[in-house]
Amino acid sequence: xxxxxxxxxxxxxxxxxxxxxxxxxxxxxxxxxxxxxxxxxxxxxxxxxxxxxxxxxxxxxxxxxxxxxxxxxxxx
Numbered sequence: 487x488x489x490x491x492x493x494x495x496x497x498x499x500x501x502x503x504x505x506x507x508x509x510x511x512x513x514x515x516x517x518x519x520x521x522x523x524x525x526x527x528x529x530x531x532x533x534x535x536x537x538x539x540x541x542x543x544x545x546x547x548x549x550x551x552x553x554x555x556x557x558x559x560x561x562x
Contacts, residue, residue: 492514
């Protein structure tokens, strides 16, 4: 097993000590594993999508995100 070093601020560390019954390294390990599984799942789904599906999704997102109020930020 490989080790990593994680930096957290002092306030968080102090609060973690209040819950000393929690094995924080195990909690973080599981959170990382779950996130990797989610990302792998998204990657597999993305591979299955066809080009037309991706283009359609892009058009829908663009329609929802493009609006006159957002345009004022283009030249900032």
